[in-house]
Amino acid sequence: MQSRSSNAPSIPWARIAAYGFLxxxxxxxxxxGFLYDMWNWGFWRGSAWMWGxxxxxVGIVLGVATMTRLAAGDKALISASVREWTVLLAVGFVAGVLLEWLAKVLGLWAYTELMPTITLFGHTxxxxxxxxxxxxxxxxVAVATRNRD
Structure with a gap:
């Protein structure tokens, strides 16, 4: 882990989480409503799944930010260059592919015909x-760290 000088800006984790939530x-x-097949779930089940x-x-946002920080350092989350943004997007992409593939393997949800899909390791x-x-x-991260002093 990199050492941080006392006057270096800290990572605004709460702001990143708040913007991630929004x-x-x-x-x-x-x-x-139109990409997932949820219409027969009922109001409470659908609401619980949506909020869950x-x-x-938000956990994924914080996980991607943490993995990026470990791979590229604090600068990746504070004043990112093209290299750090590339790492941030690459970590997000890998996480997206793995997490969505796992969700489909576990049968957590189904798609409507409108969802654009690809097949990975036997799963759509x-x-x-x-x-x-x-x-x-x-x-x-970009919005949470914009215009910070």
Missing amino acids: LNMLWEFGQC AIVGD VGLSPIVQITVLPALS
């Missing part, structure tokens, strides 16, 4: 959640 909430409510997914997404996985996990952690 961005993922908008994403989930914006796409779940959003809370899980959605591209929307892969894009979500690739982009939203990076966006959460």
Whole structure:
């Protein structure tokens, strides 16, 4: 782990989590109604899964940020260069592919015909959640660290 000087800015984990919550909430409510087959679940089950997914997404945002920090250092989350942003997006992409593949293996949800998909290791996985996990952690970090002193 890298040492940090006393005047170096700290990583705003709470802000990253808060923006991760907001961005993922908008994403989930914006796409779940037409990309996931949830209409026969009932109100309470659907609501519980949606909010559970959003809370899980915040964990994913923090996990991607942590893995990026371990791979590229604190600078990747504070004042990122092209190299650090590439690492952040790459970590998100790998996490997105693995997590969505695992969710499909476990049978956690089904897609509608509108979900763009690819087949990985014998399972059809959605591209929307892969894009979500690739982009939203990076966006959460960018917004949380913008204009900080």
